[in-house]
Amino acid sequence: MRITCPICGARDRREFYYMGAAVALDRPVPEADAAAWNAYIHERDNPAGLTRDLWYHEAGCGAWLVVTRDTISHEVHGVTLASDMRAGG
């Protein structure tokens, strides 16, 4: 598997650390209710198809990345810097 890091280019998957669904970007406000926190911490979809994951280019540039990929075809549709996603939204 290869991931095209926006900074480093296409790299072997062994350079990356996998975290999980990009849901982790959307941290609730501190006052949010228990259901919101529970969803944020524990609830994950298991899609057959498009998924958005967080990967860390640990052995490379050190950037956290949002990778959009297809769990059926394994095609990677896009990779963006997580910090850009946050800055943009």
Add this chain to the structure above:
Amino acid sequence: MRFAQGGLIDREAPVEFSFDGRSYRGFAGDTLASALLANDIRLMGRSFKYHRPRGPLTAGSEEPNALVTLGEGPGQEPNARATTCEVHDGLVARSQNRWPGLGFDLLGVNDWAAPFLGAGFYYKTFMWPKSFWERLYEPLIRRAAGLGSLSGVASAETCDKAFAHCDLLVIGAGPAGLMAALAAARAGADVILADEDTRPGGALLRESGEVAGQPGAHWAVQVSEELAGMDNVRIMCRTSVTGVYDHGTYAALERAAPATVRREGAATETFWRIVARRTVLAAGALERPVAFRDNDRPGVMLAGAVRAYANRWAVRPGRAVAVFGNNDSAHRTARDLMARGVHVCALVDARHGARTDLDLPFFPGAVVSRAHGGRRLEAVDIRMPGRSLRLRADCLAISGGWNPSVHLTCHLGARPVWDADLVAFLPGAGAVPGLDVAGAASGVFSTAGCLESGWHAGMAAARALDLKPVEAAIPKAEDGHYDIVPLWAVPGKGRAWVDFQNDVTVKDVSQAAQENFRSVEHMKRYTTQGMAPDQGKNSNVVALAVLADATRDGIPETGTTTFRPPFTPVSIAAMGAGAQGMGFAPRRLTTSHRVSLRRGAPMLEVGLWYRPSHYPRVGEATWRESCDREARMVRESVGITDVSTLGKIDIQGPDAARFLDFVYTNRFTTLAEGRVRYGLMLREDGHVMDDGTTARLGPEHYLMTTTTAAAGQVLRHLEFVHQCLCPHMDLRLISVTEQWAQFAVAGPRASALLEEVLQGPLDLPFMGCRAVSMGPVGARLFRISFSGEQGYEIAVPSRYGEGLFSRLVDRAEALGGGAYGMEALNVLRIEKGFITHAEIHGRVTAFDIGMAGMISKDKDCIGKAAAARPGLLGAEREQLVGLRPVKSGAAILAGAHLFEEQAEAISRHDQGYVTSTCHSPALGDTLALGFLRNGRARHGEVVRMVEHLQGVETLCRVSDPLAFDPAGGRMRD
């Protein structure tokens, strides 16, 4: 017998090798199979289950029968295919799966017992008693059925592992692959051309036809020389592409040439990861046999293999050769053999109305129905409408048609597609992104067609790579039409082999269908068809055709089983290349490592780090004696230990303090410059991630310390929090762990020692830090303690680490102290109730360890919301406690569970567990830390520790985790 002339062997280079203890001669360019056949040796193995005598069926890597063990001693290689093994001087090969010998094999009795050993016999026969399975049945079956074995001794031979990158990977260097490589390379693409054979050419090496007016093999040499002369081409012979993975990643196994292996330091095999933007699969096609009675007799070979032995290796395949097929491959074999002067006693063609211009006994519309003979073929039965006849023959060449090598196209999950005209499965369209199939692998069977299809695939790849392809003429070659009628099994009595390697017959497949294992996947598991090292390359299509016939489903409806990596066997040694010994995992060594070794310290692995366990002194017989002495030393005078392995992270920037407030439960904005504070870090789910101290070195400069074990995880977490949760904060993070060698100086005489080393007063309050210098060397001094004693940590740039450690230990010894290791460090912190990852193991909360108060009420932090959930607080939680035996000196074991004194020790009554334990010299007793339900309210109670593994039970009194110097005066003052 060898023809006097011809072949692609080097007659100037004879070689001597041995097979089953006898010496033979061959030539460079021979395989073991061709050299043995040239010596008139046919019998090369015994079959897996029935121990039937077997000779080679093929001339390639798909060989099911001629499996041998190469070499002797530790590095012996079992199950090597004689058909691909290159002979060389000194080669030692042995046959397998026979006893006492290949010619006379006592286990051949299995063949007579065959009526009882059919499909599913394991499942039906060895049902009971259950206890017999491990002790009797399995060992018996393993001895009776099997292939070669490993030596059981570690081999000194080495394998290698490497990465390669290219624009275009061409798999297979036959006519299609050579043309594809040529087209793309001339356009400027960076090409890797991989082929499992020892030289490029593929089918051209076995065929007698011409390409561009010259023998095909010569043309292949010419083209490969042109390719080899180009900077952008890498030809990898002896390299089998074994697997296809995502995004253009391919695995390949390269065997070293015999001459290379003899060199010092050489690898026998190299396991490659090749990354390609485009790929052309030109892996050719494999000929398939026809099932008929006793079709496994030595001397029965595939028609193309017989041509290969005759044309490529100049081996006379027999004195009287019969040829049998359902397509023109049979005719080509008959023609080539006759041209060589070999007596062809019959050409049997299953096609009605087939014709030949050859002058030989020709039987159109006929089949071979039986082979006769034992250790070698003696005669064949030919069955025609209305009559049959027996002919003497010592070789039978058969062709049931060709199976395109679709295997690699299936590795990402695609299914091949049945083509009724070609009577074969073809690669599914778009099976592998970026991969095109050319030549026989795509169902193009004429040489001219292969050249053309390869050329077009190479041109298409060049265009896809945004290169400008260069047009050129495609060389002229044989352009025959592939005409075939389906023929899978010749009906009749007796056993007709489908899977030679796993001894599966037509009857076994039919029986599977009868017993309702009708799906091809079920049939495979029930009969074991296709599960041998050849992975069904010779048998899959025939087997499913027989199954389709038995179930009356069509072939396309029946489908195939899944082809998975590897295409050819890959040894674990190759995949694990470089991982023996030191290569298994990196060793991370401190600057004091060698000094500790010189002082006799055994090393403990802590993650990748190596840390000293203890420093034995003369007269100390056990680690405990050293450990007790070192712990006392720290309490009474001064000890030195290396703490460089703790993670150190530089955190700088205008928002550094705010960021720390967010990742730690407690406040750091309020930390003064030159001061250090203990911090607790949670995961977002409310459990403790790590702890450590953070120093404020400057207005916007903090230095965080993590535990050794969690250093990587914490930096990753900090980067996550910064980049993903608060990218608006202005701060920068970098690890400085290895920049600094840091040593703890602990004990009542720590100040005295450091004042001497630093030549001045330390002038540092508890939890303070400041820059100091030792001559020209800038250093940092921290007043922190993990031992409960007056404690300092001094950090210098790592280049000075070894020097400073030696100096500190020398001074400490002069003061009655010395170096202490991990064991003593552990004792000291248990006495103080300080936690490590033995306690914060991932399932405990700040509440559990008594630090709920550290979660600041007036700010948010990671994990704060979750930590407040009802289930993570309260009396039901297991809380950190200290434990001491009621009976002084009794053992408390880490990992043991705690129960109420009278309760039965079962999981339902579980009250908690022990995490850390030691003998405390300061208290003169066993001391432990653990977690106990509602433990903080139970100080003074007695609980029972039960350790089922060693059968140890100890009554323990629950106490505060802080056992030594509860007021903390020793470290503060």
Add this chain to the structure above:
Amino acid sequence: MIDLVAKSPCADLLPLDIGTVTLTEVGPERMTSLAPYRGREAALATVLKQAHGVTWPAPNRATGRDGARALWFGQRMALLVGPAPDARLAAEAALSDQSDAWAVVTLTGPGARDVLARLTPLDLRPDRFKRGHTARSDLRHMMASITRLGADRYRIMVFRGFAETLVHDLRAAMERVAAR
């Protein structure tokens, strides 16, 4: 006065000559990580150029020359190699001394690329990984910084504590390549 002996990470391990390839230790040399604060990239580049004559490196590039070099070292980060950092840099960027944190070696000679290809998944083809290119990647199980300094000359850095493993892994690869 206390006089501490300095020791380099690969002392006693290098140099190494196997086949056509040589492995030597670099340094000691001053190395400082430069990580610009928000919006200070341009200012940092200016100071770096003025103070040290070195251009701020684009991602995966190295600038400068022997004696004063800047290696791209990660997301919005560079490693200044050679000079002691000018005090003005600290106003624009987080500076951390890294001089002692790394084992630094040079792999030189025909075949150096084949040796590296045994250890790193990087695409090292000469027209992709050119002179002046640098990358953060894996070197077997270690995080590394790899820079191509010349036709057959690479600078390789791993954490200091891995020095012994670095030499072990490179030596093994050099032996395999020499035997091919």
